[in-house]
Amino acid sequence: MNGVRHGNVASGIAGDTRALAWALVTPALCCVVAFVLAPILCIGIYSFWTRLATGAVQFSFTLDNWRELFGDSFYMLILLRTLRLAAVVTLVCAIVGYGPAYYITLVSPARRALLVILLFLPSWISYIVRSMSWLPILGKEGLFNSLLLRTGLITEPLPLLYNDFSIYVGLVQFLLPLMIINIYIGLQAVDRKVVDAARTLGANPAQAFWSVTFPLALPGLAAGCLLVFILAMGAYITPIILGGPGTTYYANLVFETFVSHQDWPFGATLSLVIIFFLVAGLAGYAQLAGLSTMFREIRR
Amino acid sequence: MTGIELRHVRKQFGATVAVEDLNLVVRAGEFLSLLGPSGCGKTTTLRMVAGLEYPDKGDILINEQRINDIPVHRRNFGMVFQDHALFPHKTAYDNIAFGLKYRQVERADIERRVRRALDIVRLPNVGDRLPRDLSGGQQQRVALARAIVIEPDLLLFDEPLSALDANLREEMRVELKRIHHTLAITAIYVTHDQAEALSMSDRVVLMRDGRIEQQGTPDELYRKPASEFSARFFGQVNDVSATVIAAADNGCRVKLDGGPEVDIAGIRANTGEPIKLFLRAERAQIGLSFPNEPGFATFEGTITTCDYLGVLTRYVVDVAGVSFVVLQSAAGSVLRPRDRVTVRIPSDAWMKF
Amino acid sequence: MSARRALRSLLGALTLITYLFMLAPALVVVVLAFNTSPSSTFPMTGLTFRWFAELAQDDAVLGALWNSLVLALCASTLSTVVGTAAALSLSCFRFAGRGPMQLMLTVPILVPHIVLGVGLLLAFRVFGLAKSFPLLVIGHMAMTLPYVVLTTSHRLRAIPANIEEAARTLGANRIQTFCAITLPLALPAVLASSLFAFMSSFDEVTATLFWLPANMQTVPTQIMAMLQFSVDQKINALAALLIVGSVVLAAAALALGRALSVDEQRPRGKRT
Numbered sequence: 001m002n003g004v005r006h007g008n009v010a011s012g013i014a015g016d017t018r019a020l021a022w023a024l025v026t027p028a029l030c031c032v033v034a035f036v037l038a039p040i041l042c043i044g045i046y047s048f049w050t051r052l053a054t055g056a057v058q059f060s061f062t063l064d065n066w067r068e069l070f071g072d073s074f075y076m077l078i079l080l081r082t083l084r085l086a087a088v089v090t091l092v093c094a095i096v097g098y099g100p101a102y103y104i105t106l107v108s109p110a111r112r113a114l115l116v117i118l119l120f121l122p123s124w125i126s127y128i129v130r131s132m133s134w135l136p137i138l139g140k141e142g143l144f145n146s147l148l149l150r151t152g153l154i155t156e157p158l159p160l161l162y163n164d165f166s167i168y169v170g171l172v173q174f175l176l177p178l179m180i181i182n183i184y185i186g187l188q189a190v191d192r193k194v195v196d197a198a199r200t201l202g203a204n205p206a207q208a209f210w211s212v213t214f215p216l217a218l219p220g221l222a223a224g225c226l227l228v229f230i231l232a233m234g235a236y237i238t239p240i241i242l243g244g245p246g247t248t249y250y251a252n253l254v255f256e257t258f259v260s261h262q263d264w265p266f267g268a269t270l271s272l273v274i275i276f277f278l279v280a281g282l283a284g285y286a287q288l289a290g291l292s293t294m295f296r297e298i299r300r
Numbered sequence: 301m302t303g304i305e306l307r308h309v310r311k312q313f314g315a316t317v318a319v320e321d322l323n324l325v326v327r328a329g330e331f332l333s334l335l336g337p338s339g340c341g342k343t344t345t346l347r348m349v350a351g352l353e354y355p356d357k358g359d360i361l362i363n364e365q366r367i368n369d370i371p372v373h374r375r376n377f378g379m380v381f382q383d384h385a386l387f388p389h390k391t392a393y394d395n396i397a398f399g400l401k402y403r404q405v406e407r408a409d410i411e412r413r414v415r416r417a418l419d420i421v422r423l424p425n426v427g428d429r430l431p432r433d434l435s436g437g438q439q440q441r442v443a444l445a446r447a448i449v450i451e452p453d454l455l456l457f458d459e460p461l462s463a464l465d466a467n468l469r470e471e472m473r474v475e476l477k478r479i480h481h482t483l484a485i486t487a488i489y490v491t492h493d494q495a496e497a498l499s500m501s502d503r504v505v506l507m508r509d510g511r512i513e514q515q516g517t518p519d520e521l522y523r524k525p526a527s528e529f530s531a532r533f534f535g536q537v538n539d540v541s542a543t544v545i546a547a548a549d550n551g552c553r554v555k556l557d558g559g560p561e562v563d564i565a566g567i568r569a570n571t572g573e574p575i576k577l578f579l580r581a582e583r584a585q586i587g588l589s590f591p592n593e594p595g596f597a598t599f600e601g602t603i604t605t606c607d608y609l610g611v612l613t614r615y616v617v618d619v620a621g622v623s624f625v626v627l628q629s630a631a632g633s634v635l636r637p638r639d640r641v642t643v644r645i646p647s648d649a650w651m652k653f
Numbered sequence: 654m655s656a657r658r659a660l661r662s663l664l665g666a667l668t669l670i671t672y673l674f675m676l677a678p679a680l681v682v683v684v685l686a687f688n689t690s691p692s693s694t695f696p697m698t699g700l701t702f703r704w705f706a707e708l709a710q711d712d713a714v715l716g717a718l719w720n721s722l723v724l725a726l727c728a729s730t731l732s733t734v735v736g737t738a739a740a741l742s743l744s745c746f747r748f749a750g751r752g753p754m755q756l757m758l759t760v761p762i763l764v765p766h767i768v769l770g771v772g773l774l775l776a777f778r779v780f781g782l783a784k785s786f787p788l789l790v791i792g793h794m795a796m797t798l799p800y801v802v803l804t805t806s807h808r809l810r811a812i813p814a815n816i817e818e819a820a821r822t823l824g825a826n827r828i829q830t831f832c833a834i835t836l837p838l839a840l841p842a843v844l845a846s847s848l849f850a851f852m853s854s855f856d857e858v859t860a861t862l863f864w865l866p867a868n869m870q871t872v873p874t875q876i877m878a879m880l881q882f883s884v885d886q887k888i889n890a891l892a893a894l895l896i897v898g899s900v901v902l903a904a905a906a907l908a909l910g911r912a913l914s915v916d917e918q919r920p921r922g923k924r925t
Contacts, residue, residue, distance in 0.1 A: 021746035028739030028758055028798060035795035036761045039772025046775050100668040106661060115668070117907060122675055124849070124903040126856035128873045129892040132880065133678035136685050136889070141692075143681060177675055205657065227763060234765025236859045241880060251767045251859075258771065258863065264778070271771045278763060292752065295759050297807040352818050372821040373829075385819040389837050398833070399823030443819075450823060 040275060046268035057264055065269035075253070079273065082250035086232040089171045093179040093228050094221060096172070101183035116184070116298060122177045131170050131241045138166050138242075162244030170242045171232055178231070179224040185296050186220015187213070219289035226281040234274050250274070302362055302453040302486055303328040304349060309358035311344050318344040320510040322358070326454075326488060331480050333489045333497035335533075336507035342490045343458055345507070349488060350456050351375050362453070373402070378447030379456040383463050384439045386431040392418075392442045393427035399450040417449040420479060437468045444476070448483060455480070457489040461496065473500060494534050498522065506530055528578065528653050536581040536614075538625055544569045551647070559622040562597040565647040575652055581627040583649035586615055586641045598644045603637050617643055679896050686893035691886055704890035714891060717875035724786070724871060725855035728793035733847035735794070736801025737839075743802070744809035745835070758802045761795070769796060770860030784866045792864050793857060797850035804849070808842030809835070845906035852902050856895075 047065050050058045069075050104115045122130065137143045138160040145157040160166060190213050198208040236251035243249075248256075250270070257267040285294065304326045311319040319341040326332050334342035347353040349360060351372035359366050367375065378399075386395050396414045405413070418424050421441040431439055440460060447455060460476075461469045477500050480487055491497050497504045498518040505515040506529075514526040525531035528539075542554040551565040554575065569575055590598055601619035613630040616623055624643055635641060689699035708714055743755050761769070773792050774784075782788060812835065820830040858873035865874060872895070879888050 017746060018748055021742045021748050024738040024742035025754060025758075027735045028802060029754065031735060031795050031798055032758055032761060035773060035776075035791060036764065036769065037757075039776040040764075040768070042775040042779055043768070043772050045779075096671060099664050100671045103661075103664040103668040106664070115672075118672060118676065121900070121903055122679075124852050124899040125679055126858075126873060126892075126895050126899065128856070128858050128876055129682065129895050130679060132876070132888070132892060133682045137678055137681055173675060173678065176671065180671075230763060231765055234767045234859075236767050237877075240877075251765070254767055254771065255862070258774070264775065267771060268775060271768050274765060274768050278765075278768075282760075282763070291756055291760075294756075295762070295803055350818075350822055352821070371826065372818075373824045373826045375822075376824070377822060379819065379822040381815045381819060383813070383815070385813065385815040387816060387820070387834060398820065398825075402824035402829065446819075446823065456822075 043268045043271050043275065046265050047272050049265045049268075051263055051265045062265075065266045068266060069269055069273070075270075078248060078250055078253050082233055085168070085171070085249060086229045089168060089175060089232045090179075090225050090229045092168075092172050093176050094183075094225055097176055097179040097224070098183055098221070101180045101187060104180075104184050105187050119177050119181050119184075122174075127174065128237055128241070130174060131238050134166060134170050134173075134242055135161065138169070161242065162247075164243075164247055166242040167239050167247060167249075170238045171235055174235070174238065175228045175231055179228050181298070182220050182224030182227060183217070184220070185298060186217035186223070188298070189220070189296070190216040219285075219293050222285055222288050223294055226285050230274070230278050230281060233277060303330070304454060304486070304488075305361040306345070306349070307359045307361065309345070309348060309355045309360065311341075311348060311353060311356055313344075317510050319348070319355075322510070322512060324505060324512065324515075326486060328486055329484055331477075331487045331489065331500060331502045333491060333501040333504045334507060335491060335494060335497040335504050336513075337533075338492060339509075340507040341510040342492075342507050346456055346458055346488060346490045349454070350377055350379050375454075376450065376452050377454040377456055378450055378452035379458065380440070380443050380447050380460040382459045384431070384443040384460075386439055386443055386446070388431055391428050391430055392423070392434065392445075395431070395442055396427075396446045396449050398446065403450065413449055414445075417445040420448065420482065421445045421475070436464050437472060440464065440472060441475075444479065448479070448485075452485070455483075455485050455487040457487065457491075459491055460489075462491070462493070469496075476500065498534070506533060525651065526653070531578055531580070531651060531653070536625055536627065538579040538581060538584070540577045540579070540622060542575055542577050544571050544573045544575060547571045556622055559620045560597075560599045562599075562645070562650075563647050564650045565595070567650060567652045569652070578651040578653070579624075579645065579649055580651075581614070581625045582612075583646060584624055584626045585628060585644045586617060586626050586635065587644070588641060590642050590644045595647050596644050597647060598642050601641055601643050603635055603639045603641055606635065606637055617641060619643055682889055683893040683896055686886070686889040688886070688889075704886040705894070708887050708890045708894075711887065713870065714872075714875060714887075717870040717872045720869060721855050721872040724789060724793060725851045727790045728797060728854040729847050729851035731790070731794040732797040732801050732850050733843065736798050736846070736850075737805050737843050739802050740805035740809055741839075744806045755802075755806070759799045762799045762803070766796070766857065766859040770863035773860070774863045784864060786866060786869070789861070789864045789866070792860060793854040796857065796860065797853050800853065801843075801846045801850055804846040805839065805842050809839050812838050841909040841911075845909045848902050848906045848909075852899055856899075 046057075048061050048063070050060050050062045050064065052058050100115075104112055107115070135142070139145070140157045140161070142161070144160060145154075148154045149157065194216070195208050195212050198212045199205070203211060234251050235249065236255055239247055239249045239252055243252075250273075254267055254270045254274075257263050257270060261267075282291065285291065306322055306324040309319055309322040309324075310317070322341075322345060324345075334345055336342045344353060348355050351367075351370065355368060360368055386392075387398065390398065393414055396417055397410050400410045400413060414427070415424070418427060421444050423438060423441050423445070426434060426438060426442070431442070434442065440463075443460070457476075461472050464472060473496060489497070489500065498521075501518060503515060504518055504521050506513045506521060508529055514521060514530045516524075521530065522534050525534070528537075531537050540559075541557045543557070544552050544554050545561065546553040547569055549568070551563060552567060552569050553561060553563050554569075554577070555561045556577075564577070567575075567577075586601075586603075590596070592598070599619045601617040601624070603615055604618050604623070605616045607614040608630060609627075611630060612627050613635075615626045615628065615635065617626055618624075626643065685697075686704060687700045687702070688697045689701045689703070690697070739758055743751060743758070769792070773788075773795075777784065777788060816838075817830050817834055820834045821827070825833060855871075856873060858871075858877065861871055861874060862877070865871070870878065872891070876888060876891060879885070
């Protein structure tokens with residue numbers, strides 16, 4: 001990428017280019033600092049503040065919120081349930097998504113373009129609409145059950161909706177395109193000639209894949225897993241729409257704590273846990289492939 | 301017509317010095333090549349002339365006027381880039397007309413000048429096409445038309461043919477020379493291809509590590525290289541260690557290490573001095589026998605390898621433990637490895653640096 | 654060889670099923686929106702436009718639609734202007750700190766919306782600001798900004814530097830070069846990313862729930878509210894409209910992206 005452009009700043013003819021560069025980037029920088037980074041800092045600060053019995057927040061340092069989080073098995077249970085959800089969804093997406101991502105690299109350019117476009121299509125469609133589209137499919141009188149009943153495979157409708165099953169299905173559907181995109185970007189970065197070289201050196205196709213393609217494409221898979229895990233952990237809408245009694249997940253807890261209980265310091269503490277996982281994931285990724293490879297572009 | 305002069309020019313990128321204390325005069329109407337391996341500073345030099353880079357030190361002058369601080373767009377130099385750099389969203393016509401729009405040329409005049417430029421590059425019928433609908437050679441011709449239509453004071457070429465395939469390159473070489481001749485314009489041509497530089501230029505400047513290694517006409521560079529680097533840049537060179545056994549005013553007699561004794565013309569050295577001699581592979585000849593003539597040295601040897609290169613054949617001949625590489629026309633060749641042959645070397649073919 | 658072909662067909666079949674899984678449910682919703690039965694169940698009983706007509710009578714939905722349109726328009730316009738400026742800076746100039754800055758401007762893509770929602774809400778609170786429509790716009794702008802920066806800077810970097818240099822050697826100054834060369838080549842990407850920003854803002858729900866002023870609904874939060882009661886056919890009709898609108902916008906963005914392509918250009922070679 002660096003080979004494509006080299007800066008125009010080289011000439012002393014326009015010595016003010018540095019000022020121009022900064023002037024152009026500063027508004028965006030301010031936005032991110034003021035509306036994303038500073039707020040995250042606020043979360044950090046709030047989690048050490050005290051909530052009085054009246055519901056008001058007092059600006060005095062306390063570890064009570066953290067004691068409550070780690071001391072109460074209810075919160076730990078939900079955290080663990082959510083981590084399990086995120087882990088399973090990530091695993092399923094990676095396993096299910098790798099095949100299609102690899103397939104895209106095999107087909108003709110025209111078909112490849114179509115498949116890539118279709119991958120991006122879901123991200124244009126509302127999350128909430130995509131989640132609720134499972135309702136008429138998985139419901140008691142939904143598409144699946146009516147089909148199965150008609151074929152006589154079952155006599156009673158299966159309980160497919162408003163439980164963990166539908167949440168897992170909804171989340172995998174939501175996050176799978178992101179996983180495939182990232183794996184595909186990783187695969188795209190692998191030089192085809194290196195794989196061919198491995199083949200001429202005596203590796204069979206499977207050996208060439210496992211010893212060359214897979215390790216070289218790993219950053220893409222890792223980026224996909226990081227993205228899917230974090231987004232699954234923070235998913236609020238899916239459990240609300242597709243879940244039922246007793247299917248509370250972490251993001252729902254955060255929302256309830258803020259909106260229903262108005263307990264801002266504790267809500268901040270809960271949110272900070274998500275940020276912790278995000279930062280840990282990013283650090284892991286940076287170790288593996290360097291952060292600069294995180295947002296690579298799809299080549300046409 | 302305009303000439304251009306560079307005085308003590310220096311340019312550094314980060315920790316790398318790209319050009320160091322460069323002094324160069326390009327005469328009006330001359331076709332001058334900057335030749336050298338990649339990283340030698342030739343493109344940086346060209347970009348400084350164009351105004352795309354600003355020299356850290358030194359001056360660039362036109363008619364004794366310093367132009368360092370004249371921005372690119374006011375210099376009126378046409379430039380042809382390596383990968384044509386046509387504007388992908390403009391037709392060939394609009395690409396060529398682009399420069400005229402910033403020169404207050406009247407509309408009718410623009411039309412006339414673009415048509416003429418397209419005629420000069422022999423592409424009269426592609427005006428309405430987009431660059432992506434043109435072949436590689438056509439793209440480069442349009443790029444050339446775009447550069448000459450502004451009637452530049454100086455024409456700059458940055459390896460314009462390196463992205464083309466071999467046959468097209470040959471054809472474009474001839475074209476470029478014809479157009480340069482037609483326009484009678486000063487041109488600076490950057491290339492790493494010695495054949496390109498030798499065949500097209502009035503003068504060649506060979507660069508190495510940001511400095512000028514040697515400059516002169518193509519013939520001078522080939523015949524009288526000033527350094528081992530210069531010699532090796534234009535083809536294959538043998539190097540032989542030797543000891544001077546007798547010295548004279550117009551030459552000397554040396555004993556090649558481990559090999560025979562030879563007379564050498566034009567090289568002065570002191571008796572007993574160890575020297576290193578160089579010999580172009582194409583100046584030596586081999587054959588089954590040669591008549592004894594003055595001004596030639598002949599020795600017996602054995603062919604160890606022979607590589608058929610098309611027009612030429614490359615032989616490696618072992619002469620009493622010294623290997624010589626000999627390039628010779630392949631016509632009628634019947635020589636094979638292990639053949640006993642005679643090597644004949646003109647006594648003025650030896651070089652010493 | 655035939656084993657490889659079989660494997661490839663198998664992968665193809667798997668890909669087809671996966672794509673169906675990702676895309677078909679939306680299609681079901683669109684089809685179902687025309688069903689005559691008042692509950693969204695199978696099998697279909699007949700075709701009708703009734704639910705769309707009812708939707709057009711629903712003041713709550715129309716109000717939410719208006720709010721969402723204004724919100725998305727404001728947020729995407731702002732993020733397009735701010736984001737394009739940043740992308741220009743990051744791809745056209747080389748200056749110290751450019752790499753980290755690029756990262757900083759794109760990394761918010763990874764932050765879950767629930768965290769963004771909580772964070773900005775707390776920040777408002779710290780500065781004593783009440784929830785309001787302008788703050789909602791600000792939040793949405795910050796959320797869509799990284800996408801604009803990312804897409805536009807990728808596109809700008811695909812424009813070889815020597816095209817702009819050529820323009821300058823031909824007599825165009827920096828500003829003229831920008832207007833005649835850089836801008837026309839980057840514009841499709843800018844427009845496409847602003848369409849995406851518009852759609853993301855229009856569809857955003859998680860963070861919006863935190864920021865929404867009282868007595869105000871956007872389309873997604875309105876759907877949330879309607880879902881609390883029952884899954885009636887009006888929701889399906891609304892969802893169908895959203896899906897169709899999204900696909901149309903996506904197609905428009907795609908067409909824009911292809912309109913002026915610089916992909917035929919070889920990236921510039923090494924400088925010597």
